[in-house]
Amino acid sequence: MPWVIPGIDSNGQHLLELINDLLDLAKIESGKMELHIGAVSLQKLCNSSLMFVRNQAHHKNIKLTSQVTERLWEIEVDERRIRQVLINLLSNAVKFTPTGGRVILKAEEDLLRNTICFSVIDTGIGIAKENMPKLFQSFVQIDSRLSRRYAGTGLGLALVQRTIEIHGGRVDVESEVGKGSCFRVTLPIKQSGEANGEYQSDLGDLSQFTQSGISNPQVLIIEDSITAAEVISRYIREIGLQTLTYPEGEGALEQVIQVNPGVIILDLQLPKVSGWKVLAQLKAHPQTQHIPVMILSVVDERSQALEMGASEYLVKPVSRKLLRSTISKILGRLETPESPNHAESALVVMPPTAPESPLILIAEDNETNIKTIWDYLLSKGYRLILAKNGWEAISQAKEYHPQLIMMDIQMPDMDGIEAIKRIRDNQETSKIPIIAVTALAMPGDKEKCLGAGADEYISKPVSLKNLVSTIQKYVHVEVKDLQLVSN
Numbered sequence: 001m002p003w004v005i006p007g008i009d010s011n012g013q014h015l016l017e018l019i020n021d022l023l024d025l026a027k028i029e030s031g032k033m034e035l036h037i038g039a040v041s042l043q044k045l046c047n048s049s050l051m052f053v054r055n056q057a058h059h060k061n062i063k064l065t066s067q068v069t070e071r072l073w074e075i076e077v078d079e080r081r082i083r084q085v086l087i088n089l090l091s092n093a094v095k096f097t098p099t100g101g102r103v104i105l106k107a108e109e110d111l112l113r114n115t116i117c118f119s120v121i122d123t124g125i126g127i128a129k130e131n132m133p134k135l136f137q138s139f140v141q142i143d144s145r146l147s148r149r150y151a152g153t154g155l156g157l158a159l160v161q162r163t164i165e166i167h168g169g170r171v172d173v174e175s176e177v178g179k180g181s182c183f184r185v186t187l188p189i190k191q192s193g194e195a196n197g198e199y200q201s202d203l204g205d206l207s208q209f210t211q212s213g214i215s216n217p218q219v220l221i222i223e224d225s226i227t228a229a230e231v232i233s234r235y236i237r238e239i240g241l242q243t244l245t246y247p248e249g250e251g252a253l254e255q256v257i258q259v260n261p262g263v264i265i266l267d268l269q270l271p272k273v274s275g276w277k278v279l280a281q282l283k284a285h286p287q288t289q290h291i292p293v294m295i296l297s298v299v300d301e302r303s304q305a306l307e308m309g310a311s312e313y314l315v316k317p318v319s320r321k322l323l324r325s326t327i328s329k330i331l332g333r334l335e336t337p338e339s340p341n342h343a344e345s346a347l348v349v350m351p352p353t354a355p356e357s358p359l360i361l362i363a364e365d366n367e368t369n370i371k372t373i374w375d376y377l378l379s380k381g382y383r384l385i386l387a388k389n390g391w392e393a394i395s396q397a398k399e400y401h402p403q404l405i406m407m408d409i410q411m412p413d414m415d416g417i418e419a420i421k422r423i424r425d426n427q428e429t430s431k432i433p434i435i436a437v438t439a440l441a442m443p444g445d446k447e448k449c450l451g452a453g454a455d456e457y458i459s460k461p462v463s464l465k466n467l468v469s470t471i472q473k474y475v476h477v478e479v480k481d482l483q484l485v486s487n
Helices: 004-029 042-059 079-095 129-134 156-166 197-211 226-237 252-259 275-284 302-307 320-333 367-379 390-400 416-425 445-452 464-471
Strands: 037-041 063-068 074-078 102-110 115-122 170-176 180-188 218-222 242-246 263-266 293-297 312-315 347-350 359-363 383-387 404-408 434-438 456-459 483-486
Touching (some): 037 042, 042 063, 042 074, 042 079, 042 367, 074 079, 079 102, 079 156, 156 180, 218 252, 226 242, 226 320, 252 275, 263 275, 275 293, 293 320, 312 320, 359 367, 359 390, 367 383, 367 464, 390 416, 404 464, 416 434, 416 445, 434 464, 456 464
Parallel strands (some): 218 263, 263 293, 293 312, 359 383, 359 404, 404 434, 434 456
Antiparallel strands (some): 037 074, 115 180, 170 180, 347 483
């Protein structure tokens, strides 16, 4: 009786979920739940939570979007527990939202209260006012008529509330029957490394810095994005260094000469005068050529920057931990600035002729896909730049004129279809070949992508070999030998 097997599997999964929820709730109620607090990428946390419900949303034709603040790159939480909270709220939102509805995940920083607020907003069936008190009770569904239609353990929201409470936060709900609900999770923002240990090692490097021959222990940040500059500045000030921000490439050399900083953090995408030109100016001028320069950019062109004299190269968004360790590494070299050691622990495969190889723009928001595709194409000799939503893809296409664009269709803020249309409408970018890539391919998807202006269509999971074959229809790179460059 093969028809029995799916039922056994479904019931088994339901029982396993119930047991796990019971164990977690019992731990919390007994005070034995241990939190493993650590620095977590806010964008990664939101993206990974959304990934768990994408398939469910796709089958109901529910539009799933996210709006994540750029002012806060990291938060200090128990990553697994908070992801569990977000997945629970998102699953409920998708479950109780009719076909064709919308679910939004927002993450916003409140600077005045020093909190981060996650909001899950849906256009679902809503919750009656008299049922609100039952929401966070264990083993309770607010309406018995829904229990058969919408299966669940009755423990989800109870777990959500208690998990957030032991993080020092709170959960709030607003809802209207027939219009939808908004669940808000508010957590205190804890500064990374606040619990003593992590800062002490960095401050040890700071003492080495202040004892060296540098006259001004100050970090000059040359960055035109106010948001990015504020985040970088905050991370650096946390380890006791002073910061100063200059917002453009024009006049940057004169500013460096005037300030004479100990370290320079330089963005490449600056208005009027690019970061590349500023770097060349700094390394050519006798008064500035000795000052260490750290490049911080969305574009991964590390080897070229190091050849031009940069001390380190990091790709945005960068974690607080990586930025601190890189600053510490630079400070440790200041007593011997001639040291050629630019090595880090990781290795990246780079083509020896990277500047001449074709440039590909990858528009993709899933970190796992980015890592897999990025490493493979890099090993094949291509230069790469990254965009994580449609707006970034349009901007990168205009600025860098890549030889090809690989466009994911399901991205936050602006989807790939709309981005393709706008790229085709712009005279500067209208001729760039575009490969559309999408998961959960449905009938008609291919026609939509090609109709929007894509040249090729590939459905996920992507065969890397087939991807390269498709790319080679439009651009080609011959790489006889690859070299390992420390990164």
